[in-house]
Amino acid sequence: MAATGLLDIVEALADRTMSDEVRRIQVEFARLRRENEALKAERKSLLVELEQASTTTATRATCPPPAPAVSSAMPQMGELLEEFSFLQANLNHCARAQDLFLQSLAQWQVHVAVACEPYFVPPHSNWAGDLDGSVAVVVRMDAGPPLIVVERGPGYVVVSWREYTIVGVYFSPNRSLAEFETFLDSVRAAVSRRSPGSVLVLGDFNAKSRAWGCPVTDGRGEAVQVWGLLSGLSLLNLGTVHTCVRHNGGSIVDLSFATPAVARRVVGWRVEEDVETLSDHLYIRFEVSPPSGGALSGQRPVSTFPRWNLGRLDKELAEEAAIVHRWFAPRTEEGADTEVLAGRMHTILTEVCDSAMPRARRRPPRKSVYWWTPEIAELRQLANGARRAHARCRTRNRRAPDREGAEAELAELREQYRAAKRALQLCTLSSATGRGRTARRGVVGLLRVSGGRLRPGGTEAARGQKLPREAGDWLSPCVTVAVVGRSRCAWE
Structure with a gap:
């Protein structure tokens, strides 16, 4: 009986202790909740004070000059200005040239590029082409906001990207001077509609003038000079390096123009002489520095706010x-x-x-396309060396006393250069078509290799043919090559 009474007393004490502990926890939790609410109220009042303080400071300021309107494309607060890289090319309607063009875009971390005579203009947000498919503007996928197409016309396309307006142009050399002047009037009207903004006009004009290094000035060159003066554009071309190189000579027909405010910030305009393009045109590269300070060349915009x-x-x-x-x-x-x-x-x-x-961490930018391999990189280096050797020999031949021996050496180097280009074309074709390009664009023709030269094979007799074994180690000797896009390809 005594033991039972003692047990009841112990249980009562335990219940009272647990109740006190629960009550203490509840009180502590209520206190923490009140402090949390007070913290939120204090934060709200602090924000109100900050807003009132900034308003008071702005009111007491002494009549500052009106600030210029800032475009929504300009870098926002907390983001450093960046130096942007630009690239020009003429792909000559060649699929492999466009493949190397995209690889160069990724390797050099180019922000914006203009491609004249592209092989194919994909329907992507980072591509914008003209009405004829003769010129396109492309931005790198991870280079920022997408392109905004402002205007399209035959032979030109106007796009807006960040604070810049980029105009890509191409005019065929087979058309008349009157048509060329009409074309320039259309481009001038498009440029004037975007003035006084930051405008760049890049492309292949197929015009020659001493103003940009040509030995002679033709009618188109004079028209372009007048057009540039009336449009208020400055020429960016420097030096006398040929932008179009063929086996019998070269010319300077790829031009770069910009409004004076942008032209003053252009640095490093150059023609990439030592880079194989698989086209008869060379790459043109330059950078545009920020208006006032900014990040170093090649860097991405860095936010000062944590993410x-x-x-x-x-x-x-x-x-x-x-x-x-x-x-x-x-x-x-x-x-x-x-x-x-x-x-x-x-x-x-x-x-x-x-x-x-x-x-949050940014992924490092990719510096190669998905199908790029070390073998293709090595072949491109070999083609670059063969191109340089051929160009130097051609320069020496102009003042060589032994013309016959010099011509023989030049012919040998030309064949070596063609063989290097052929190997690069075959390896690029094998890698690019063997890793998914066919599924994305759709098959429209079959091509077969014969004697080291690629020919259209759209007929029934050509379909299903095997590649010959002399195609080399870069392609499987028993593979059918499906090429997509257009059914034409300029290899030589």
């Missing part, structure tokens, strides 16, 4: 971290500086976010 992965946010952990910071946060004094309060709030919010979710 977090919101998909992995732990809300409970964020609330707990805020409560802990509230416990140890110093009290706000009367008349405290708003800059100090803002810095304190920035530090607290950063630490809370770091506790509740990981930081």
Whole structure:
């Protein structure tokens, strides 16, 4: 009986102790909730004070000059200005030349490129072509905002990208001077509609003038000079390096123009003489520096604000971290500086976010297309060397006393260069078509290799034919090559 009474007393004491502990926990939780609400109210009042302080400062300022309107494409607060890289090319309607063009775009981290006579203009947001398919503007996929097509016409396309307006142009050398002048009037009207903005006009005009290094000036060259003067554009071309190189000579027909404000910021305009393009035109590259300071060349825009992965946010952990910071946060004094309060709030919010979710990290940019291989890179280097040797020999032949021997050496080097180009074409064809391009564009023709030369094979007799074994180690001797896009390809 005594034992039962003692047990009842112990149980009553235990219940009372547990009730006291639960009550203490509830009181502590209520206190933490009140402190959390007070912290939110204090944060709201701090933001109101900051807004009022900025408004008061702006009101007391002494009549500053009106700030120019900032385009939505301009870098926002917290983002450093960047130096942008541009590329010009004429692909001569060649599929393999377009493949190398895209690889160069990725390898050099070019932001914007203009391709004249492209093999194919894909329906992607980073491509914009004219009405005839003779010129296209392309931006790298990870280079920022997509292109905005402003205007299209026969032989020209106008796009907007960030704060720049890029006009890609191409005019055939087979058309008359009167048609060329009409074409220039259309481009001039398109440029004037975008003035006084940052405009670049890039493309193949097929015009010659001493103003950009040609030995003679033709009618088109004079028309382009007048057009550039009336359009208020500055010529960017420097030097006398040929932009179009053939076996019997070369010319300078690829031109770059820009408005004076942009032309003053253009650096490093050059013709890439030592890069194989698989086209008779060479690449043109240049950079445009930011208006005032900015990032170094080749860098991506860097945000000064931290970024977090919101998909992995732990809300409970964020609330707990805020409560802990509230416990140890110093009290706000009367008349405290708003800059100090803002810095304190920035530090607290950063630490809370770091506790509740990981930081977001950018993926490093890809410097090659998906089908690029070390074998293709090696073959391109060999083709570059063969091109340089052939060009130097041709220059020496102009003043060589033994013309017959010089011509024989030049013919041998020309064959070596053609063989290097042929090997590069075959390897690029094998890699690009063997890794998924066919499924994306759709098959429209079959091509077969014979004697080292690629020929259209759209007839029934050509379909299903095997590649000959002399095609080399770059292609399987028993493979049918399906080429997509257009059924034409300029190899030589």
